[in-house]
Amino acid sequence: MASLLVGLLLLPLGTIAFVQPQDSELTFLLPAGRQECFYQTALYNGSMEVEYQVIGGAGLDVDFSLTTPSGILLIMERRRSDGVHTVEPTEVGDYMICFDNSFSTISEKLVFFELIFDNPQGDEEPENWSEVVEPDELLDIKFEDIKESIEGMKSKLERSMQMQTLIRAFEARDRNLQESNLDRVNLWSAVNLGVMVSVAFLQVYLLKSLFDDKRKIRT
DSSP states (O other): OEEEEEEETTTOOTSSOOOOOOOOEEEEEEOOOOOEEEEEEEEOOOOEEEEEEEESTTTOEEEEEEOOSSOOOEEEEEEEEEEEEEEOEEEEEEEEEEEEOTTOOOOOEEEEEEEEEEEEOTTSOOSGGEEEEEEEEHHHHHHHHHHHHHHHHHHHHHHHHHHHEEEEEEEHHHHHHHHHHHHHHHEEEEHHHHHHHHHHHEEEEEEEEHHHHHHHHHH
16 A cells, blocks of 8 residues: 655654644555555544545546544545535544556556645634734724735736737637638639640640641541
C-alpha cells in the first residue's frame, strides 16, 4: 500500500506532533492495478469533509475507503466516480484515505480530491474580529479586502478583453485569407473554363475543315 505526502497537510501515520489542519486539494494519477493511500491529521471534535471525483480514465470509477486513526473503517465505496463524505466529530490522529484501482488492469485514472476542515475554536481564540480589532481598523480591513477583490476582478476582465481581441484578430485574418483564396479559385476556374471552351471550338473547326477538304478533292 503506497502512501504519499501532500505538502505539510497530509502527514504519515504515526506523527506525534499534530498541526492545525487546513483545507487542501490534490490531483494525482492512479495507475492500473494500484492503490494509493493518503494520511491526513485531524484534531479532536472537529469536522472533516472529503470530496473526490474521477476526472480521467476509462470508466471514470475507483474504489474509495476512509479509515479512522483507531483503525475503524468508516466508508467503503466500490466503482464510484465521485463522492462527498463528512466525518463529524473527528478523533485526534491520522485518517487514512485510500483510492483503489486494482480492478482495472489497463486503464489508469486521474483523481481529484479535496479536504475541508471546520475545527472548533479554543478558549484563547476570539469569537470574532471585533474582540481584537477596533471598529475603525475593522472597517479599513473590509475596505482593503473589497478593494483587492475589485482590482482582481478588473485585471481578469482586462485579460478576458485582451484574449477576445486576439481571437477576433485571428478570426478576421482567417476570414480574409479564405475570401482571398475563394477569389483566386474563382478566377482560375473561369480561365480554365474559357480555355476548355476555346479548345473545344478549335477541335470542331479543325475536324470540319478536314472533312471539307476531302469533299473538294473527290469532286
